[in-house]
Structure formats: structure tokens, C-alpha cells
Amino acid sequence: MSAHDPKAADVDTSVDGGDLAPETARFLDGLFRAYAPDTEDLAPEIVTDAEWVAYLSGALAAEEAYSLTRRVAADAGLRAEMRRVYRQLEALRNRPLATAESAPVAELWRSLVARLSGEYIRTARERMRGARERVWASGEAGEAGVLRSAFREDFRRLRAEAAQTARTLPPLALARSGDVTANVVYLPVVNAERTAASVRRAVVDADGTATLSVTWEGAVPEGATVFLGMRGAAGGWLLASAPCAGGATTWIVGQLGTALSLGPGPLPTDGFYLSVGNFADPPGEDAITLPATVVGPDGAPIGDALLERRSVRVEEGRLWLTLVVPEAVRRRYPQASVALDLRLGHALTQRLDSWPLAEWEMDAREVSLPLPSPDAAASLLIALLVATVHEPPA
Amino acid sequence: MRGGMVGEEESGGENDRGTPAATGMGGTKETEVGEGADDWTHRADLAAFVGEDDARARAAFDRLSPTCRPFLARYLYRTCGVTDAARRDDLEQTILLRVWGARRNFQPRGRDAWFGYIRQAAYRCFLDDCRRRHAPTLPAAEEVERIPDRELGVAEVVLSALDAGELDALADQTLLDDHTPLDLDGSTRGLLAAQLFYLDGEGWEDVANLLTMTDPTRPVTRERLDDWLTDPRVIRRLAFRQVYWENRRLARYLLDAARESGEQDNAIAAVIDWRYRYGLLPEQIRQRNDCQLPVEKLMATLDRCVARLPFTTVMEEFLARLRRGGTERLTKWLASNHLWQRLAFAYRYADHLMHRDILDRCQPPAKVAGFDLNAGHLNVWLANARLLARISRARDRRDEEDEREGVGDVGP
Numbered sequence: 001m002s003a004h005d006p007k008a009a010d011v012d013t014s015v016d017g018g019d020l021a022p023e024t025a026r027f028l029d030g031l032f033r034a035y036a037p038d039t040e041d042l043a044p045e046i047v048t049d050a051e052w053v054a055y056l057s058g059a060l061a062a063e064e065a066y067s068l069t070r071r072v073a074a075d076a077g078l079r080a081e082m083r084r085v086y087r088q089l090e091a092l093r094n095r096p097l098a099t100a101e102s103a104p105v106a107e108l109w110r111s112l113v114a115r116l117s118g119e120y121i122r123t124a125r126e127r128m129r130g131a132r133e134r135v136w137a138s139g140e141a142g143e144a145g146v147l148r149s150a151f152r153e154d155f156r157r158l159r160a161e162a163a164q165t166a167r168t169l170p171p172l173a174l175a176r177s178g179d180v181t182a183n184v185v186y187l188p189v190v191n192a193e194r195t196a197a198s199v200r201r202a203v204v205d206a207d208g209t210a211t212l213s214v215t216w217e218g219a220v221p222e223g224a225t226v227f228l229g230m231r232g233a234a235g236g237w238l239l240a241s242a243p244c245a246g247g248a249t250t251w252i253v254g255q256l257g258t259a260l261s262l263g264p265g266p267l268p269t270d271g272f273y274l275s276v277g278n279f280a281d282p283p284g285e286d287a288i289t290l291p292a293t294v295v296g297p298d299g300a301p302i303g304d305a306l307l308e309r310r311s312v313r314v315e316e317g318r319l320w321l322t323l324v325v326p327e328a329v330r331r332r333y334p335q336a337s338v339a340l341d342l343r344l345g346h347a348l349t350q351r352l353d354s355w356p357l358a359e360w361e362m363d364a365r366e367v368s369l370p371l372p373s374p375d376a377a378a379s380l381l382i383a384l385l386v387a388t389v390h391e392p393p394a
Numbered sequence: 395m396r397g398g399m400v401g402e403e404e405s406g407g408e409n410d411r412g413t414p415a416a417t418g419m420g421g422t423k424e425t426e427v428g429e430g431a432d433d434w435t436h437r438a439d440l441a442a443f444v445g446e447d448d449a450r451a452r453a454a455f456d457r458l459s460p461t462c463r464p465f466l467a468r469y470l471y472r473t474c475g476v477t478d479a480a481r482r483d484d485l486e487q488t489i490l491l492r493v494w495g496a497r498r499n500f501q502p503r504g505r506d507a508w509f510g511y512i513r514q515a516a517y518r519c520f521l522d523d524c525r526r527r528h529a530p531t532l533p534a535a536e537e538v539e540r541i542p543d544r545e546l547g548v549a550e551v552v553l554s555a556l557d558a559g560e561l562d563a564l565a566d567q568t569l570l571d572d573h574t575p576l577d578l579d580g581s582t583r584g585l586l587a588a589q590l591f592y593l594d595g596e597g598w599e600d601v602a603n604l605l606t607m608t609d610p611t612r613p614v615t616r617e618r619l620d621d622w623l624t625d626p627r628v629i630r631r632l633a634f635r636q637v638y639w640e641n642r643r644l645a646r647y648l649l650d651a652a653r654e655s656g657e658q659d660n661a662i663a664a665v666i667d668w669r670y671r672y673g674l675l676p677e678q679i680r681q682r683n684d685c686q687l688p689v690e691k692l693m694a695t696l697d698r699c700v701a702r703l704p705f706t707t708v709m710e711e712f713l714a715r716l717r718r719g720g721t722e723r724l725t726k727w728l729a730s731n732h733l734w735q736r737l738a739f740a741y742r743y744a745d746h747l748m749h750r751d752i753l754d755r756c757q758p759p760a761k762v763a764g765f766d767l768n769a770g771h772l773n774v775w776l777a778n779a780r781l782l783a784r785i786s787r788a789r790d791r792r793d794e795e796d797e798r799e800g801v802g803d804v805g806p
Contacts, residue, residue, distance in 0.1 A: 018787075019778035020548060023540040028552055028779055030533035032743045034525075035556040058610040065608055069582040074635065079589060083596070086604050 047071075047078060052085040200248070202267040215248040222247075290323075292387035294333065297394060305329045307338070307387050310364070318368040323387075325365070330357045333389055340369060341386045354390070436461060440502035455494055462490065462512050469513065472793060474520045475554045481523075489519045510543060517550055524557045548779075551786040562740075566631060568788040569736040569781070575792070576627040579612070584622035587614070588632045591623055592715045598623075626727040629716070633728050634736050636712045637705060637759050641745045644703075644755075645671035651702045661686035662695050669696060673746055700754060709759035729764035731771070738772055739781045749776065 020028070047055075047068070054060050055068050072078045198215055224244050242249055288310070294303040308324035325338055339354035352369045442454035466486050470476040476485065492515045500511050518535035525532040541549055555561040567575040576584070583605050590596040590604065598619055605614040622628050639647070648666050665687060668674040676696055679685055687695060716724045734756055741752040749772045760767035775781055 018783050019780060020545055020783050021542050022778075024542065024545040024548060025779040025782075027533055027537055027541055027549060028782055029746075030537070031549070031552055031556055033746065034529040034532040036744070036746070056604065056607045058607060060608075062609070066578075066582060069586055069608065073582060073586045073589060076593075079586075079594070082604075083590070083594065086600075086607075089607075 047081060052082060053089065056082070056086055056089055204264055204267050206264045216244055218247065220244040290385065290387045292338070292389050294336070294389040294391065296391050302391070305333075305389050309385070311366075320366060320368045322364050322366050324363050325357060325360055326363055329389065330360055333357060333391060336389050336391050339388045339390060340367075341388060352385075357389070436508070437502075437504060440500075440504070440508055444497055444500050444502050451497065455497070458508070459490055462493070462509075465509060465512060466490075466516055469516050470520070473550050473554060474516075475558045475560070476520075485516075485519055485523055488523075489516045492519055514538060514543075514546065517546060517553075521553060524553060528557060545783075547790065548783055548786040551789050552782060555789075564785055564789060565736060565739050566634070567792075568785045569739060570630040570634065570732050571627045572732075576625070576631070580622060580625065580628060581631065583608075583614070584625065584628045585631050585635075587619055587622050588628050589635075591619075592632065592718075593636075624724065626724075629724050629727050630733050630736070633712060633733050633763075634740075637708055637733070637756075638737055638740050639704070639755070640740075641671050641673060645669075647704060648699050648702060652698075655698075657695075665692060665695055666699060669699065673748075673751065675748065675751075703754065703758065705755055706758040706762055709762040713762065725763065731765065733763070734760050734765055734767050734771070735775055735781060738775050739785075742776050743782070749773065752776075 051060075051068075055065060058065075060068065072082055198217070200215055222244060225242070288308065290307040290309050292305045292307050293301050294305055296302045306326070307329070310322040310324065312319070312321045314320070323338070323340075334357065337354045337356045338360075340352045342352055353367065355365075355367065436454075436458055439454040439458050442450045443458060445451055445454075463486065466489055467482065470482045470485055476482045489512070493512060496515070501507060518538050521532055521535050521538065538546070538549070551564075552561070555564050563581065566581065570576075587601050587605055590601045591598065596604075598616065602614040602616065602619050605619075606612075645667055648670055649663055652662055652666060665679060665685065668679050668682070668685075669676070674682075676693065680689060680692060685692065713725050713728075716722075737756050738752055741747045741755060747755075749769060752772055753767070753769055757767050
């Protein structure tokens with residue numbers, strides 16, 4: 001490259017701006033000095049893992065994403081952080097859950113469950129508000145019936161919407177049991193279909209705290225865990241668990257009323273159910289269709305298959321379900337394996353487990369998946385299951 | 395009924411068809427304001443406005459005010475970038491109060507003079523507002539009077555861009571891009587893509603995947619990525635962010651380098667801080683009572699600092715990274731004056747460096763990149779705030795184009 005001289009004809013040394021008066025130049029200098037950043041060391045930019053994951057899963061609003069992209073492009077340290085989280089997310093994509101428990105990954109996951117739970121609660125609150133408005137519109141006489149149908153209708157949609165919402169959110173965090181408190185609603189409500197129990201007290205206080213007291217009348221063994229679920233069209237939605245003590249259980253649930261937009265007064269109990277010993281779908285639940293994508297050895301989709309899941313329950317920290325792979329599918333793809341993944345964000349899935357179809361002797365087979373935190377994440381995990389049939393490499 | 399119509403009756407319908415104001419550099423053209431020159435009928439109101447009779451002045455001002463409002467709303471939104479409607483309303487009220495309060499200073503020489511007066515009052519109010527909100531040390535509003543009318547536009551552009559935190563983007567567009575400014579996506583995701591690819595050595599699949607994950611509605615294809623990675627505007631932005639080291643970062647680097655060389659002396663650390671963090675000249679440091687180094691040692695320390703400046707190495711490594719991608723041709727885009735004008739601008743206005751300090755930081759990497767930068771360049775570029783004037787003109791041109799195309803007409 002030839003040297004550039006300011007007077008050389010091929011170099012544009014003009015700045016196409018003209019000269020400013022000295023007074024103007026001085027004034028402009030004053031402007032710049034007034035906006036000069038403090039010369040003291042600035043605190044380093046901090047972006048939490050949850051924010052990174054939200055960013056990298058397309059969950060941030062456009063303006064937030066743009067702002068973060070600008071910050072990352074201006075700060076090599078932030079860029080390194082972003083690459084670290086990206087690598088972790090990539091690692092989660094195909095690694096079995098049981099092996100993905102290194103400290104950073106666990107930390108990453110833990111930071112996410114609160115966000116997802118919070119989103120779920122927000123969705124629930126909206127639905128509950130709609131139900132209550134319809135109750136008010138119908139008058140007291142029809143309250144029970146309206147609530148019942150409203151809850152069933154709303155929670156059917158709630159489940160679908162929460163699943164949809166979760167796809168736009170950061171990866172589902174499966175925190176260790178007991179770790180998550182802030183956004184988890186513990187809501188034990190009796191359903192006589194499943195347990196012989198009676199509600200002694202079910203109220204929401206002025207500060208949004210719900211108090212529930214249930215007597216079991218000997219139907220539930222001492223110390224047994226009772227799981228509470230919301231009834232939905234496609235299975236139950238686990239909210240919480242609590243033990244039976246002294247033939248009765250009393251729960252004081254902070255912020256429940258606030259979370260569900262319930263004012264002071266009776267806590268409506270319809271729309272919920274209990275299961276004792278393990279969490280399971282509500283009674284009368286039929287098989288749920290589980291559409292699966294068939295992918296070739298290169299990962300490209302080559303077809304579809306319809307599977308089913310049945311009899312979902314949580315037991316001993318694992319999620320159990322009956323997976324049905326019809327014979328037609330097994331005959332067509334005899335060398336393939338069927339995998340269950342967790343849908344994470346827009347572009348990510350995480351492998352939970354996979355099984356060779358060659359070992360599949362009957363249509364239905366009970367499988368179990370790791371579930372570190374049944375209280376917080378079981379229902380979300382069920383809602384976000386993705387099935388895939390993988391053809392092996394030639 | 396609009397105030398203007400009342401004014402027309404009282405003023406006898408006299409129409410001031412004054413010559414459109416000279417717009418000068420970055421000047422807001424008064425023909426762009428709410429009322430066209432042809433139907434402006436308030437000349438008599440202007441005379442009454444500055445008259446001794448307060449009641450008549452008040453009545454005249456009541457008729458004149460509505461003529462200002464569209465101009466003010468537009469000025470605050472477009473020129474000053476005040477997008478918050480409540481802030482704009484507050485400012486509008488303040489400006490009108492100021493206009494009324496200082497009416498004796500106004501020379502009623504017609505429409506152009508009136509809007510020039512309004513505009514100056516608006517700018518002073520905006521300056522006061524910025525001072526109150528963000529920058530307590532801004533120059534006093536009275537200093538605006540010293541700015542020649544034709545240059546007020548530059549001050550407007552600079553203040554609004556500084557206040558909105560957009561001056562860097564404006565400088566990038568004006569100085570790094572040739573004639574077509576890089577779009578927003580290119581200057582954010584495109585730049586990040588180039589950093590990940592060239593600086594971090596990520597493969598193109600990972601870069602595209604990562605950026606797509608951040609915004610799945612705008613997937614980054616191989617073609618899009620290639621466009622960014624070979625766009626001179628992106629490459630210059632990338633280079634600028636590598637080669638530009640603001641004062642604090644450079645001082646920290648030199649302090650570390652001194653410590654690593656065994657220079658643990660606090661007096662040396664203080665000198666490095668004064669020179670590179672606060673931009674003091676050697677002679678200013680020498681005159682400080684608290685400088686504990688004798689002159690010879692002081693000068694030797696500063697010489698060692700100059701020798702340790704990282705810019706040659708930074709540029710060599712950067713070019714090597716560009717070349718590693720098999721893209722030798724990209725390096726030629728750094729041998730034109732774009733990057734070096736942008737650096738000179740940043741060091742002059744963000745770090746307040748003197749020309750010779752700018753030269754210390756820019757000349758060595760420029761030489762590596764094939765551009766023979768010398769003091770003459772800096773004089774031509776920086777004297778009389780020419781780069782600022784150029785940036786201001788570029789924004790005016792862009793605003794005019796936007797206006798022609800109806801872009802951004804979402805304000806008042």
C-alpha cells in the first residue's frame with residue numbers, strides 16, 4: 001500500500017464540513033466535557049445467566065435484545081460471558097440430563113426455573129381473573145357451576161398457553177427440590193374423587209395469604225406426601241406437595257391470593273385435585289397423542305410418527321410415563337431409537353433419554369425420566385416433552 | 395379559531411414574505427415550520443410583542459404562540475430527539491415563557507427573525523433541561539448567544555446526539571461509512587458477528603446459530619453472514635473498536651506494564667495516571683508540586699510509556715486475524731482515511747487529547763495498516779471542529795432524506 005500524503009491527489013483530506021467559529025468550537029468542547037464519563041473506574045457490566053439465556057433463546061423483547069447486542073459488541077468481557085453461556089446451552093442440547101449436572105450448568109438451570117414459574121403464575125392470574133369476572137356476571141346462584149366450567153376451560157387453555165409461553169422462554173430449570181420458593185405456589189385443595197377428605201378451612205386473607213386445612217379421616221397414612229394438581233384438558237398440572245400429619249394438614253400459603261388475583265374471602269377449590277403418594281394425571285385421563293418427528297442420520301426430518309403417552313406420575317424424584325410406539329412405526333424404523341427431549345426456547349432442545357426401538361417388545365412401555373425437582377418443574381416438563389424417532393447412521 | 399387568523403385581522407393582514415433564513419451548517423430551515431412563508435401574517439404582532447404596552451404585547455403573543463407550537467413540537471422531536479411527549483410539552487411551555495420573558499431583546503425584523511429567536515430560545519431551554527437531567531456542567535444557556543446563527547444547527551445536533559447517547563453511532567455512520575450508512579442490524583448484529591468470527595475464531599455455523607437464537611424472527615443465513623463479514627463498514631467498525639482505547643483502559647494497561655517491568659514506584663504510577671488517564675501534557679505534569687519524579691526520570695518514564703503503547707501490536711494482531719479468515723482484501727479498507735478520522739474524532743472529543751497525543755496513539759497502527767498518518771492530517775481534520783461540522787451536516791442530510799421519504803413522522 002502506498003504511503004498517503006495529505007496533499008496527494010488521491011487522498012481525501014477534506015472533511016466536507018467547513019470551519020466553525022472559535023466560539024462555536026469552544027461551546028461544543030463544553031458540551032463534550034459535560035457529557036464525558038467519570039474518570040473513576042466504572043463498575044463492570046453485569047448480565048445474569050438468566051438474562052443471557054433469555055437473550056440466547058430469543059425471549060427478550062426486540063428493544064432489550066438490541067440493547068444487549070450493542071453492549072456485547074462494545075465489551076469483550078461480556079462477549080466472553082455470552083460465548084460461555086452459548087457453549088453451555090449447546091452442551092445441554094444433546095447431553096442426557098443425568099450427565100449435565102456440572103456446577104455451572106446446574107447454576108444456569110436453577111436461575112431459570114424462577115422465571116418460568118413466574119411466567120406460569122402470570123398466565124394463571126390472567127385466567128383466574130377471567131373466571132372471576134364471569135362469576136360476578138352470573139351472580140352467586142351460578143357460582144359453583146360457573147367456576148367449575150371456567151376453571152376447566154381456563155386451565156385447559158392455561159396449560160396450552162403456558163407450554164407455548166415456555167417455548168419462548170429460557171430453558172426449563174430443574175432446580176433441586178426445595179431450592180425454589182419465590183415463585184412456587186403451594187396449593188393443596190381437596191378433590192373427593194381421589195381422596196376421602198374434607199376441607200376444614202379454605203380462605204384468602206387480606207394480604208393474599210391463603211390458609212387451608214384439610215382432615216383426612218384416616219384415608220391417608222401419616223407422613224404420606226399429597227400432591228396438588230390443577231386439572232387440565234391434557235393431564236394435571238402439579239403445583240405442590242405437602243405431607244399428612246396428625247390426620248390433617250394445614251397450609252398457610254403466602255401470596256397465593258396475590259398470585260391468582262383472589263381477594264379476601266373463600267378460596268374456591270374447584271378445578272384442583274389431589275393425588276396421594278405420587279403425582280399423577282387426574283382420574284379419567286386418556287392417552288395423550290405425542291407427535292414425533294422422524295429424522296434421518298444427518299438430523300434432517302424425513303417423516304412423522306404419532307406416539308402416545310399415558311399414566312404420567314412422579315415417583316421418587318423421577319417422572320414416569322407410559323410411552324406408546326405403535327407397531328407400524330417400529331416396523332418401519334426397526335433400527336431407529338425414540339428419544340424424549342425437553343423443548344428449550346425457540347431453537348433448543350435437551351435430550352432427556354432415548355431407547356432403541358429394537359428393544360421395544362410391545363406398543364406400550366413404561367419409561368422414567370430424571371426429574372430433580374418435581375415440585376417446581378414436573379408439569380412444565382410434561383408440557384414441553386418432544387418426541388423424536390432417530391434413524392441411525394448408515 | 396386559530397390565533398393566526400386573529401392576528402391577521404388586527405395586523406391588517408400584512409404579509410411578511412421575508413427571505414427564507416440562511417440555513418447554514420445544520421440549520422433548521424424555517425420554511426419547514428408549521429406555517430409557510432406565504433401565509434405568515436404577523437408582522438404587526440411582532441412590533442406589538444416588543445412594544446411598551448404590556449396588554450397589547452400579551453395579546454400579540456397570544457396570537458403568535460400558536461404559530462410557534464408546530465415548529466417547537468417538530469424542533470424538539472426531530473432536532474433535539476425528545477421523544478417523550480410529556481417532556482416535550484414541559485419544554486414547550488418553558489420555551490414560550492422564556493420567549494415572553496425576554497421579549498425586549500427581540501428585534502422584530504420579520505418572520506425569519508422571529509423563528510430564529512424562537513429556535514434559539516428553544517435550544518437554550520433544551521440545554522437547560524439536559525443540564526438539569528443529565529449533565530450539570532453544561533455551558534450556560536447565555537453562551538448560546540455567542541454562537542453564530544448559521545452554526546447553531548451544529549450545536550443542536552451535537553447536544554441532542556450526546557444527550558441521547560447516539561453521537562458514537564452518528565460518528566460511525568459519518569466517518570466509517572462511505573455514502574450509504576450501515577443499517578441498524580449491520581451495526582449491531584453484523585458487528586457482533588464479525589467479532590465472533592474474526593476475533594474469537596468462532597465458526598460461521600456457530601456465529602449464525604448464536605445470532606439466530608437471539609432473534610429467531612430474523613434468522614442469520616450464510617449469505618447474510620457473508621455480507622456482514624465482507625462489508626467494509628462492518629470491518630471498519632470492528633477495527634475501530636479494537637484500536638480505540640479510551641484513557642482509562644490505556645492507563646490501566648500502562649500501569650500493569652510498568653508493574654510487570656518492576657516499576658512499582660507510586661510516583662511512577664501517579665505520572666502514568668496523570669498522563670494517560672487524565673490527559674495531562676508532560677509540561678503540565680512537570681509543573682505539579684506533587685510530582686515526585688525529577689525531570690530526567692519523569693521524561694524517561696514517559697518515553698518508556700510511549701514505547702509500551704500497545705497500538706502497533708493490536709493492529710498487527712488484528713490484521714493477522716482478518717487474514718486468517720482468508721480475507722487479505724479486507725485489510726485494504728483500513729488504509730483509507732475513514733478509520734483514522736474516526737479515531738481522531740474519538741480521541742479529540744471523547745478523551746480530549748491534544749493532536750500530538752492523538753498522533754502517538756494513531757500513527758503507529760495507521761502505518762501497520764498502510765496509511766501514513768501525520769500531524770497534517772490531524773490539523774486538517776480537527777481544526778475548527780471540522781469533523782463535528784461534517785457529522786452535523788451528514789445528520790441534516792439524513793433528516794432531509796427521511797423527511798422526503800416520510801420516515802419518522804410519528805412524532806408530534
